[in-house]
Amino acid sequence: MSKKHNLGYFVTLTIITILLIINLSSAQPVFRTDENVTLRVPCTVNGSYCSGGATCYGTIINPEGYAIINSELMSKNGSVFELPLDATDKDINGEYEFHILCSDMGSSIAKNLIFFVTPNGEIATTGKGILYGGLLAVFVLLMILSIIGGFKFEHIALKTGSFMLAYLFLVGVSFIAWNLSLDYLTSAPFITSFFHLVWLITMIGAFPLGLFMLIYTMWMLRQMDIINNMIDRGMPIDEAYERTVKSGMRGIRA
Numbered sequence: 714m715s716k717k718h719n720l721g722y723f724v725t726l727t728i729i730t731i732l733l734i735i736n737l738s739s740a741q742p743v744f745r746t747d748e749n750v751t752l753r754v755p756c757t758v759n760g761s762y763c764s765g766g767a768t769c770y771g772t773i774i775n776p777e778g779y780a781i782i783n784s785e786l787m788s789k790n791g792s793v794f795e796l797p798l799d800a801t802d803k804d805i806n807g808e809y810e811f812h813i814l815c816s817d818m819g820s821s822i823a824k825n826l827i828f829f830v831t832p833n834g835e836i837a838t839t840g841k842g843i844l845y846g847g848l849l850a851v852f853v854l855l856m857i858l859s860i861i862g863g864f865k866f867e868h869i870a871l872k873t874g875s876f877m878l879a880y881l882f883l884v885g886v887s888f889i890a891w892n893l894s895l896d897y898l899t900s901a902p903f904i905t906s907f908f909h910l911v912w913l914i915t916m917i918g919a920f921p922l923g924l925f926m927l928i929y930t931m932w933m934l935r936q937m938d939i940i941n942n943m944i945d946r947g948m949p950i951d952e953a954y955e956r957t958v959k960s961g962m963r964g965i966r967a
Contacts, residue, residue, distance in 0.1 A: 742827070745834035746804060752796045754787075754824065758817045762792050767817035769794040776807030787813070803830045832905075833895050842893075849889045856882035869933040873926045884919060887912040 744750045752771070756763035763769075767789070773782040773796075781802045787794040794815070803809065811826040859879035866872045891908035 743829040743831055743834055744803070746806060746830055746832050747800050748834070749800050750798050750803075752798060752811060752828070753790075753793045754796075754811075754813050754826070755793050756789075756815050756817070758815060758820045758822050763815060763817040765789075767815060769813055769815040771796040772812040772814075773798065773802075774810040774812070775803070775805050776809065777805060784814075806830055806832065833892075845889055845893050849886065849893070852882050852885045852889065856886060869937065870930055873930045877923060877926050880915070880919065880922060884912065884915045887915050 752773075754769070754771075756767055756769055758767070769787040769789075770784045771782060771787050771794075772780055772784055775781050782796070782798070785796065787796045789795075794813070807830065809828050809830060811828060813824040813826070815822050815824075856879050859875045859882060863872050863875035863879060866875055887908060891905065891912050894905040894908050
């Protein structure tokens with residue numbers, strides 16, 4: 714079996730695996746560190762919704778074990794009780810405990826819930842890590858193949874196109890690395906900032922680099938036409954190349 718077929722099977726298998734992971738992943742309650750949120754809980758006692766005279770108290774324990782809210786009366790909004798939570802109260806990433814105690818007509822019920830706080834509002838799960846890892850592997854592989862193609866192709870359009878494609882894959886690699894560090898390296902924020910900066914620089918540089926590569930390719934194609942015309946008139950290829958490309962390069966530098 715050829716290398717191209719092996720590569721095709723590898724990419725296809727990776728895509729199928731990623732799609733399966735996406736379908737099997739389940740959403741979890743999670744909030745961003747820098748956002749104000751309102752926690753909402755439906756009030757039910759003995760299987761029925763609470764009456765208008767029901768009361769609920771909420772307690773929130775942060776990941777370090779401290780009560781940032783202690784038995785605070787929750788406000789009633791229809792059939793749910795609400796408890797606001799400022800961003801300053803949840804500046805620690807991790808799992809928070811949310812304890813609710815509701816009373817209605819002599820009956821009481823306690824609920825113990827959890828929610829998560831992360832820098833980007835997403836939970837770093839194993840499935841998500843495999844998803845990012847698979848995408849990163851595919852992008853790195855395609856970037857390497859594009860670079861190799863850029864050195865192997867002889868036609869200038871294919872050569873510059875391959876290098877530009879490799880650059881675009883580099884943008885994707887830096888984006889995935891940034892998101893991976895954002896989810897899994899929360900204890901090392903400088904790494905997240907580094908990959909974020911790399912992604913921003915590569916994104917900003919994509920347009921001017923692409924424009925330069927396009928102009929350079931068009932210029933080189935024009936020079937190749939001139940060289941071919943000189944060769945057709947009997948001029949040696951080395952002399953034709955010297956008179957066009959090299960002289961043109963010296964003119965650009967001057």
